[in-house]
Amino acid sequence: MPTFVEPNACNACAGEHLGPLCVYICPNDLMVLDPGMNKGANQEPEMCSECYACVKLCPTEAIHIRGYADFVPLGASVQPKRVDGGFTWTVKFRDGRELQFTYPSRTTPVGSSDPYKDFTEDRVNDLGGQGLAGESKWLGVDRLPTLQAGN
Amino acid sequence: MALPAVETVECDILVIGGGMSGCGAAFESKYWGEDLKVVIVEKAVIERSGATGEGLSAINCYMGQRYGWNTPEDFVKYVVNDMMGLAREDLVYDVGRHVDSSVHLLEEWGLPVWKKDNGEYERIGRWQIPIHGESIKPVTAEPARKAVGPENIYERISITHLLTDANDSGRIAGAIGFGVRENKIWVFKAKAVIVTCGGASNVFRPRSVNEGIGRTWYSVFATGSAYGLMIPIGTEMTQMEHRFVPTRFKDGYGPVGMWFQYFHAHIENSLGEDYTVTRDSELRKYEPYGSAIPTPTPLRNHQMFLDIKEGKGPMYMRTDLAMQEIAGGDPAKMDKVREEAWEDFLDMTIAQALTWASQNIAPEDTPSEVVLAEPYIMGSHSGEAGAWVSGPEDLAPPEYYWGYNKMTTINGLFAAGDGVGAAPHKFSSGSFTEGRLAAKSAVRFVRDNPGAVTVSGDQIRQLSEAIWAPLETFDKHKGASTAEEINPNYITPKQALVRLQKIMDEYGGGTSTWYTVNQAGLERGIVLIEMLREDLAHQAARSRHELLRSWEVVHRTWTGEAHLRHLLHRKETRWPGYYYRSDYPDLDDQNWRVFVNSRYDAASDKWSLSTKPYINIFK
Numbered sequence: 001m002p003t004f005v006e007p008n009a010c011n012a013c014a015g016e017h018l019g020p021l022c023v024y025i026c027p028n029d030l031m032v033l034d035p036g037m038n039k040g041a042n043q044e045p046e047m048c049s050e051c052y053a054c055v056k057l058c059p060t061e062a063i064h065i066r067g068y069a070d071f072v073p074l075g076a077s078v079q080p081k082r083v084d085g086g087f088t089w090t091v092k093f094r095d096g097r098e099l100q101f102t103y104p105s106r107t108t109p110v111g112s113s114d115p116y117k118d119f120t121e122d123r124v125n126d127l128g129g130q131g132l133a134g135e136s137k138w139l140g141v142d143r144l145p146t147l148q149a150g151n
Numbered sequence: 152m153a154l155p156a157v158e159t160v161e162c163d164i165l166v167i168g169g170g171m172s173g174c175g176a177a178f179e180s181k182y183w184g185e186d187l188k189v190v191i192v193e194k195a196v197i198e199r200s201g202a203t204g205e206g207l208s209a210i211n212c213y214m215g216q217r218y219g220w221n222t223p224e225d226f227v228k229y230v231v232n233d234m235m236g237l238a239r240e241d242l243v244y245d246v247g248r249h250v251d252s253s254v255h256l257l258e259e260w261g262l263p264v265w266k267k268d269n270g271e272y273e274r275i276g277r278w279q280i281p282i283h284g285e286s287i288k289p290v291t292a293e294p295a296r297k298a299v300g301p302e303n304i305y306e307r308i309s310i311t312h313l314l315t316d317a318n319d320s321g322r323i324a325g326a327i328g329f330g331v332r333e334n335k336i337w338v339f340k341a342k343a344v345i346v347t348c349g350g351a352s353n354v355f356r357p358r359s360v361n362e363g364i365g366r367t368w369y370s371v372f373a374t375g376s377a378y379g380l381m382i383p384i385g386t387e388m389t390q391m392e393h394r395f396v397p398t399r400f401k402d403g404y405g406p407v408g409m410w411f412q413y414f415h416a417h418i419e420n421s422l423g424e425d426y427t428v429t430r431d432s433e434l435r436k437y438e439p440y441g442s443a444i445p446t447p448t449p450l451r452n453h454q455m456f457l458d459i460k461e462g463k464g465p466m467y468m469r470t471d472l473a474m475q476e477i478a479g480g481d482p483a484k485m486d487k488v489r490e491e492a493w494e495d496f497l498d499m500t501i502a503q504a505l506t507w508a509s510q511n512i513a514p515e516d517t518p519s520e521v522v523l524a525e526p527y528i529m530g531s532h533s534g535e536a537g538a539w540v541s542g543p544e545d546l547a548p549p550e551y552y553w554g555y556n557k558m559t560t561i562n563g564l565f566a567a568g569d570g571v572g573a574a575p576h577k578f579s580s581g582s583f584t585e586g587r588l589a590a591k592s593a594v595r596f597v598r599d600n601p602g603a604v605t606v607s608g609d610q611i612r613q614l615s616e617a618i619w620a621p622l623e624t625f626d627k628h629k630g631a632s633t634a635e636e637i638n639p640n641y642i643t644p645k646q647a648l649v650r651l652q653k654i655m656d657e658y659g660g661g662t663s664t665w666y667t668v669n670q671a672g673l674e675r676g677i678v679l680i681e682m683l684r685e686d687l688a689h690q691a692a693r694s695r696h697e698l699l700r701s702w703e704v705v706h707r708t709w710t711g712e713a714h715l716r717h718l719l720h721r722k723e724t725r726w727p728g729y730y731y732r733s734d735y736p737d738l739d740d741q742n743w744r745v746f747v748n749s750r751y752d753a754a755s756d757k758w759s760l761s762t763k764p765y766i767n768i769f770k
Contacts, residue, residue: 002362002502027195027204028365028372029307029331029696043696048365049372050502051205067505070363071402076509078501087285089497093508103494105206105285108261115294116182123183127595130545132587133182138252138259140217145224145248146545147768 002048002065003031003055009062010039022054022063056080056087154615155334160305162190163597164590165341167310167326167380169193170201171288171579172531172568173347174295175253175586176593180345181298183594189299192339194309194331194699195372197292202349202370202531203579207284208409208498209275210264211578213254214247218271221278223247224769229277230576232443234535235450235725236744237390240768241542241551242574245588246581253584254280261290276412278576285498291583305339307331310376311618311702313344313384313564317607320385323564324604327614331699336615340606343563343593346380347586349373350529350536350569351710353648356656356663357525359402366502368397368404369527377530377570379706381538382713382751387560389539389572389748389763391710392717394526396452396666396729397533400468401520405503407468409495414488416473418455418521420463430454437727437738448533452523452728459523460665468521470514478515489515525662526729528710530569531582536714537572539748539763540565543588548766555596557589560750563596563604565589573746621692621701628691641691644700647683651704654679655711659718660730669734673719680712713749713758720747720760 005022012033013020020040022031031054034041040063042048055063064079066072075094080087086104093099119134131144163184166176169191180189193200214221226247227240258264263283265273272280296304310328315321325340351374352367365371382388398418399407410416417425427446434441434450441450455466474492478485492514496504506512512519530537538559542551557565567589568582577585621644628640636643642650655661658676660668687705692698723739724732745762752759 002365025196025199027200029195029699032696046362046365047371048362049205049370050366050505051199052501053199053204065501065505067502067509068359068361068363068366068402070359070361072506072509074509076505078497078505078508080497086283087497089493089504091493091504091508093511093513095511097511097513099489099493101490101493101497103285103497104263104283106261106290107258107263110289111293113260113290113294113297115178115298119182121182123185127183127591127598130543132249132252132584132591133179134256135249135252138255139249140251140255145216145222145244 002045002050002068003042003063004066005040006062006064007037007039009060011060012038012040013059016059021057021059025053025057027051027053052080056082154619155336157336157338157611157615159338159340160190161340163187163342164189164593165326165339165344166191167344167346168201168348168376169197169292170347170349170568170582171203171291172582172586174291175583176345176347176567176590177295177299179587179590180594183591184597187594187597188303190303190305190339191295191299192305192308192310192326192328194307196306197296197304198289200372201288202373204288205501206498207282207287207579208406208495209279209281210254210580211279211408212246212250212576212581213278213280214251215272216251226278227769232440233447233533234575235440235447235738236740237573237725237746237765238535238575239542239551239573241546242540242571243576244546244769245543245556246574246577246584249588250580250584253587254580257287257290257580260294262287275409279408279412281413283498287579305337308337309699309702310380312614313380314606314610315384315561317605317610322562322604324606327611327618329618329698331695336618338606338611340604342597342600342604343565345565345567345586345589345593346377346570347567348376348380348570350377350527350531350534351375351707352527354528354651354655354707354711355525355659355661356652358522358662363402366402366404368399368524369529373529373569374703375528375706375710377537377566378713379709381559381564381566381570382709383753384561385750385752386564387539387748387750388713389537389746390535391528391713391749392721392747393535393726394528394714394729395532395534396526397524398452398455398521399524400503401522403500403503403506404524405496405500407521410468410470410473414473414477414492416468416470418466418468420458420466422463424463426454426458427451430457433457449726449728456523456728465520466522467518469518471516471518474515485515526660526666528714530571530574531577533575535573535575537570537574538566540571546768548768550764550766556592557585558592558596563600565593620688621690621698624689625691625693635693638691641689642686644690644692644697644704647687647690647704648707650683651708651711654683659711659715666729667731667733668718669732670719673715676715677712677719680708680715684708684712716749716758716760717747
């Protein structure tokens with residue numbers, strides 16, 4: 001399909017977000033609100049890369065992936081569930097075997113980044129130099145490498 | 152059907168594309184240009200847009216200068232060899248010397264990097280560090296969004312054309328596009344523009360068909376806009392003949408780097424042979440690159456290609472042997488390696504995990520097929536197609552320097568990531584870094600050139616009509632046929648895409664022709680692609696979604712045409728394993744260790760091709 005929406009589980013993000021979150025996030029403009037059903041749907045399955053952006057964001061876990069019809073046999077599934085700081089993945093094989101893995105994905109609270117914290121580069125006097133913002137703190141070596149004499 | 156309203160945004164710096172390089176450009180611009188208005192325009196939403204939106208399992212460009220692992224000079228030597236002798240040393244070095252700071256910042260913002268017991272980064276290769284990278288894109292986007300301010304991020308707008316100054320066609324003035332989710336034309340006027348859009352997937356006919364064409368190896372949302380925007384205004388391009396053909400797990404296109412470098416797996420043909428052993432002598436034909444360590448990527452492809460062409464496939468990654476070797480019979484060790492193996496896919500290519508599960512492949516028991524994919528044209532990862540840009544002033548020789556690092560041959564137009572040519576092996580971290588470098592330079596350009604740019608009203612009107620034309624075309628002609636998709640007056644964007652893919656595959660060296668081209672075939676392909684380019688003006692779109700697809704195929708077609716013309720110009724086989732010129736089968740360092748550049752002139756509708764010297768900076 002590759003993403004498909006379980007009709008009974010989708011409530012078009014009522015109360016969560018203005019318009020379905022899958023429509024908001026899809027990087028390829030595929031997910032749409034089907035006006036007849038008032039539910040999310042994939043309008044162009046052959047342009048879906050199964051990136052799972054919508055699956056990961058769906059608040060009711062209504063979105064799943066049915067693998068590409070041209071090479072994926074039926075019966076398997078891979079489904080993520082958001083947990084604190086990462087995801088738990090359930091992998092179901094065609095033959096019924098099941099694996100579960102949990103991986104971290106972020107070490108800091110969402111929204112906590114502080115873009116130029118402790119940056120000391122002078123915005124006027126260092127503009128003509130080669131150093132980037134924050135490099136005196138973050139490059140990891142004292143001096144930015146450049147062409148050595150003799151090269 | 153009336154043209155929609157035109158909304159104009161004036162800014163100092165416009166960043167087109169919100170991928171890794173776009174986020175880097177926005178972040179850096181606003182530091183140096185605290186008082187400047189910096190705008191990002193993006194066709195999707197920056198938290199999940201671009202090639203890394205799905206996530207990543209490794210950072211493939213990290214020097215580890217603080218650990219003494221590598222110097223930027225080491226990186227230049229490695230990259231030049233992997234590219235069979237052709238990469239701009241100044242540009243590669245520039246990314247290398249700065250990239251560690253970007254990686255350290257990403258970690259600070261929340262990217263989980265694998266660590267050794269002593270706190271050092273784990274390594275899976277000389278330049279590669281493993282990450283729990285599912286969220287690399289939202290982690291990267293967050294500080295960019297904060298830096299420029301959410302009100303300066305214009306999402307769901309597809310940029311179709313760059314605008315040059317009404318009084319100077321060699322000076323950038325902004326960009327124009329349309330709202331993907333609302334009927335509106337958007338004009339951005341800017342003193343400097345940074346193109347950070349993607350390279351191109353789906354230019355060549357993919358191996359998969361129907362639904363599977365969305366599972367391209369490189370992001371399906373990467374539609375060649377970096378090239379499709381810059382070429383039509385006469386930007387000088389370089390190395391557009393280069394392509395990357397990835398060796399990947401079959402169909403799902405899951406990554407193999409971790410398997411080679413971390414699990415030490417190898418590939419065998421159906422006879423149990425390892426082509427890196429049986430075809431070692433083949434490398435001697437391509438010296439000095441054949442003896443480089445590691446063997447350059449195209450040559451490893453070439454060795455496997457010979458096996459496949461001789462009918463010795465299928466090719467299998469022996470995941471089973473590698474995992475059993477690591478575990479050594481210890482179930483706890485096997486659990487760990489199994490968890491790592493699946494994470495490699497679940498962090499970045501989830502479709503491959505589903506492909507394994509659907510085919511009952513447990514990698515510890517069952518080897519997994521690998522394949523040479525269809526070609527991709529890009530300037531990041533292992534590709535080097537893109538704009539010919541100025542190098543940094545402390546490194547670039549005069550031939551490679553015109554005032555502002557990463558500025559193209561159009562005044563005020565900068566590029567980064569897939570948009571910069573001859574600067575490969577940037578990957579995610581290097582693209583972010585190159586965006587930062589372009590941005591700092593763009594701020595300096597704006598300080599030096601504070602005057603307002605002029606955009607002509609006529610140009611805006613003409614382009615608005617052209618942008619909206621596919622919707623008008625459908626409206627005007629739909630009555631001529633009882634079937635919407637069969638109409639003598641137009642083609643749909645999907646039909647245009649398929650036509651492009653067929654031309655590229657059959658004349659430009661795709662999979663069906665064993666990546667092989669020659670002069671006669673390329674000339675024929677150019678005739679056909681010129682007709683396609685004419686027909687693109689007769690596309691019909693039934694919705695704004697299809698309008699998006701119409702302009703994506705325009706950008707992909709510019710990319711494809713440039714690729715064919717550059718292939719024709721380079722009279723040698725520089726990258727066996729990526730493509731073969733049957734009429735010039737040998738690598739010819741004597742005459743062709745040069746960059747191939749091109750420039751399209753809109754007034755005459757003519758391309759001119761030239762070569763630029765390779766200058767060895769780091770002896």
